[in-house]
Amino acid sequence: MTTTDDNLTAGDDDCTLWEAIANANADSDTTGGDCAAGSGVDTVMVPAGTYTLTLSGAGEDGNLSGDLDLTDADATTIQGEDTRTTLIDGDAADTVIDVAGGAVAVLNDLTLQDGFGSRGEVAGGGLFGNSGSDITLRRVRITGNTTSSGRDAAGIGGDGLTLTIDECLIDNNIAAEDGGGLELGGTITNTTISNNVGRVGGGLRLLSGTLTLVNVTVTGNRTTNGVGGGLARSAGTLEYQGSIIASNVGPDGTSPQDCGGVVSSLGGNLLGQNGDPQGCMVGMDTVLDGDISTAIDVTLADNGGPTDTHALVTDGPAVDQIPDGMLGCGTTIISDQIGTSRLGTCDIGAFEIPPVPIPMLPEWGLTLLLLGVGVVGFVVLRRAA
Numbered sequence: 001m002t003t004t005d006d007n008l009t010a011g012d013d014d015c016t017l018w019e020a021i022a023n024a025n026a027d028s029d030t031t032g033g034d035c036a037a038g039s040g041v042d043t044v045m046v047p048a049g050t051y052t053l054t055l056s057g058a059g060e061d062g063n064l065s066g067d068l069d070l071t072d073a074d075a076t077t078i079q080g081e082d083t084r085t086t087l088i089d090g091d092a093a094d095t096v097i098d099v100a101g102g103a104v105a106v107l108n109d110l111t112l113q114d115g116f117g118s119r120g121e122v123a124g125g126g127l128f129g130n131s132g133s134d135i136t137l138r139r140v141r142i143t144g145n146t147t148s149s150g151r152d153a154a155g156i157g158g159d160g161l162t163l164t165i166d167e168c169l170i171d172n173n174i175a176a177e178d179g180g181g182l183e184l185g186g187t188i189t190n191t192t193i194s195n196n197v198g199r200v201g202g203g204l205r206l207l208s209g210t211l212t213l214v215n216v217t218v219t220g221n222r223t224t225n226g227v228g229g230g231l232a233r234s235a236g237t238l239e240y241q242g243s244i245i246a247s248n249v250g251p252d253g254t255s256p257q258d259c260g261g262v263v264s265s266l267g268g269n270l271l272g273q274n275g276d277p278q279g280c281m282v283g284m285d286t287v288l289d290g291d292i293s294t295a296i297d298v299t300l301a302d303n304g305g306p307t308d309t310h311a312l313v314t315d316g317p318a319v320d321q322i323p324d325g326m327l328g329c330g331t332t333i334i335s336d337q338i339g340t341s342r343l344g345t346c347d348i349g350a351f352e353i354p355p356v357p358i359p360m361l362p363e364w365g366l367t368l369l370l371l372g373v374g375v376v377g378f379v380v381l382r383r384a385a
Contacts, residue, residue, distance in 0.1 A: 004049040010034060017051050020044045022063055024076045043077040046110060048085035058094035059119055066094035070105045080110030083139050083306035090115030095124050101132035109306065111141040117157060118148040122183050124157025125173065131160030139306045141169045147176045153183035155196065159208060167337050169307040171195050171300060178205045180221060185209030185236060190337045192309055192350045194220045194300050200260065201232030202248060213240040215333055217310055217349040221248045228260025241266035242327050244318060244349035245280055246273050247292035268327045270295060270318050270348045286317055305338020309351045318348040
């Protein structure tokens with residue numbers, strides 16, 4: 001890619017995001033030499049910049065207008081330069097990215113923002129996955145997306161697909177109906193879901209299939225009808241482990257409301273607040289005794305890494321709670337949302353407090369220490385003799 005311009009003008013010597021995706025979809029060159037030809041498994045490298053989608057015509061599925069359409073079954077990777085600086089903006093006109101049935105898509109290190117979902121019940125303002133698609137998100141932010149009246153899933157929507165989300169941030173999405181952050185099944189790991197709004201399931205809602213949350217932080221989300229400020233299950237299996245689900249609220253913006261429907265705990269979670277799990281199923285978990293501020297920083301902030309997080313309170317109830325080797329700690333879960341290593345006993349949620357570095361002695365200090373140990377040892381041996 002050579003420009004942030006928004007067009008499909010072939011032969012003008014500029015490679016736009018639209019054109020690069022068109023070639024990846026076609027496994028050939030459709031751009032008059034502007035972009036490299038697609039061929040099998042493709043990677044579209046997207047430099048830092050804001051890419052605003054302005055080609056009008058929502059609802060089109062051939063990557064000609066409205067949203068960016070990924071259609072290649074051979075797998076297309078959209079590789080941003082950095083989540084904070086590579087921004088794809090839907091211009092509040094259509095879904096930002098639509099993945100066709102049977103297509104395989106990998107999105108890394110970018111932000112999908114200001115999308116507008118307006119098709120079908122589960123619209124997907126930031127990202128939509130059609131049935132049979134396979135989507136993986138790594139270090140992606142889904143933010144500021146909405147849906148039209150009567151539509152669900154402002155952030156991510158879809159049904160009947162394979163979805164993997166890792167080290168991501170889903171925040172500030174507002175659905176006119178249900179599932180503010182997302183509404184679909186899949187596996188979500190080391191991710192923060194915060195400050196989203198939906199009628200049922202402010203943070204997320206499950207309608208079918210299985211949705212598994214592993215070391216996820218769900219907080220600050222709001223339901224507008226009182227069912228599942230954080231998460232809601234209407235059907236399927238919704239389960240969580242090693243996660244923080246706390247301080248989500250009801251319609252008034254203050255009354256606690258974390259879980260709605262029948263949900264399942266796999267253990268190691270921090271739930272509710274003030275001794276009440278707020279609708280969440282409790283297994284081998286901890287129910288927060290006090291206010292959420294005793295466990296996390298309630299402000300979503302830049303604590304390092306590619307995406308904002310809710311930092312943990314040092315020595316709080318989420319710190320060092322999952323033993324090494326349990327619930328994936330140190331085995332399948334080896335780092336947190338921003339790349340901090342999980343060593344020894346792991347923290348709950350998407351954020352891991354960095355280990356305190358052991359100060360290194362200078363060479364002369366180490367020499368003196370060894371000499372001191374030698375002198376003490378000599379005195380002890382002399383006394384023993």
